[in-house]
Amino acid sequence: MGRILALDFGSKRTGIAVTDELQIIASGLTTVSTSDLLAFLQDYFSKENVELILLGEPKQMNNTASESEVGIQEFIKKLQEKFPEKKIERVDERFTSKMAFQTMIDSGLKKKQRQNKALVDEISATIILQSYLYK
Template identity: 50%
Template sequence: MRIMAFDYGTKRIGIAVTDPLQIIATGLDTIHPKDIFDYLKKYLQTEQVERFIVGEPKQMDNTPSQSAQHVKGFVTLLKKSFPEIPISMLDERFTSKMASAAILASGRNKKDRQDKGLVDTVSATILLQNWMDTVR
């Protein structure tokens, strides 16, 4: 079974998943928030997901950031829509900066590096990899 991670934003949600053996985290997609639950229902028809990981937005002083209320609403809807799948929260500070650096290091062109959807997907991948590293 896979683990799925979300980098939630009010304009886009970056999604990453593990392989079925939960060894490698891979970017899956970037979805508009209004489409996420239809997307997940369709995805879960063909793939088994054992856990959701959701990035928890925090300030540098460890207090919730302004977007935390939106993430909390998303988590509430996830629990209601998929009650059988447990949800873990993970501090997402610096994932966007790390994602931008990873995209730059990969040699992508300037247009790719400015693609916010790509940054969100890579951020979700970093979040998922961090969670896997913590659990191991």
């Protein structure tokens, strides 16, 4: 059984979370510059068995695609070209950034630590992954 990897894709940064091999526990992995994302994934896939990639699907409150969907679709094409053997699924990511911020508050992180946008992205990816695992 391979890991499941979740991406909270952004135009500047992408948060990444991953499961254990048994697909039980979701953990934040890191945040990388989106421009370096494909290279990061190639390196990660060479070391770890990843069976599924989850990509957040940003939607408006009326269920229509958000503006960032265009960039995500372009990335998905590149991802499919580079890793045709990897299965890709989309997961509704509405409110994940707010949930990530609240998680930081609930965890007792100081205000300065909560301003770390890379950490918010990583936690958001973890929330996306958890929502998939526990659906």
